[in-house]
Amino acid sequence: MAGRENVTLKDIAGAVGKSVATVSKALHDREDIAPETRQYIKRVAMEMGYNPNVIARRLQKQRAEALGLIFPLLSARQADPFFAELLAGIADAAAERNFDLLVSSRAPGPAEETLYRRMVGERRVDGLIVAHPRTDDWRLDFLAAEHIPFVAVGPYTPELDAPGVWVDTAAGLEQAVAHLAEQERRHLALIPPPPHLRFSRLCRETFSAATEAHGLRGQIAAGIEAFSQKEGYRAAQMLLAGPRPPDAIIACHDLVAMGAMAAAQNEGFEVGNDVAIIGFGDILLAEHAQPPLTTLHQPTYQMGQQAGRMLLDMLAGRPPSPRQVVIKPWLVIRQSSNLALWL
Known part of the structure; x- marks a missing residue:
């Protein structure tokens, strides 16, 4: 034709x-x-x-037919692989309904707030995905006050009553501690998330309870500022330099765990033998680390896809059911927690 x-x-x-x-x-x-x-x-x-005529159609409907996502990146050099997988899932969900996805990035602070206000005030998007909720998160309060639909994505905290797709970080930490107890590790250390993130306190409390339940010594490292190898290196270096270094480290993110592995190796520790190290996320780099990193797997792409679909349902006038989806991570055991797996 x-x-x-x-x-x-x-x-x-x-x-x-x-x-x-x-x-x-x-x-x-x-x-x-x-x-x-x-x-x-x-x-x-x-x-x-x-x-x-897409522009005419959107003007007629008084909708942008677009979702928004603002990555809270501190710098391009500290880009989190989590966001790449999350973005792919959200983008595919948007494409299923012929919606666009408007993506930007700002470090938390005044510039980020200005971008949110402009994106909402100019009606450039119909709804937003909010990643990694923070303690006293102004983003959630602002979007609710402006009656802008949103779905949050990140680690689960029971007190947050908002539509979201969550990963059960507490369940993951309990799995990690149980695995290390089975490996006869006796002194565990946690490198927790940055304190401004909502799930930081939950991680500390869960780790302390789990180590106590297994009769293990638990130690919590000084807070990090970002999910990066540099921060993981610094935190692990301080832990391992002490008079009683831990024989296992659980990091709140795979990048942090990789930094911890580098610090341990530079200090003369054999990772997987002298000290076990576990990460969180199972990013693509995890299985290619040296040694390959034991980590808690979270289905980040599927989380993004589900969050996007939930938001699109809300925009279509269909309340999400369930309102909160909580996904349990699972432990992927590799050589960083048991070097004998090389054999």
């Missing part, structure tokens, strides 16, 4: 033998049109060269 300019809905309706209303609904993915009919009408429209 030859394409031509200025193809209208009426032209397509004549070609497929349907009403203009049916064609319009099909092209807008309305669920009251059968999937096979939608696919047929879209195929014919594409073959005819139909090119809808």
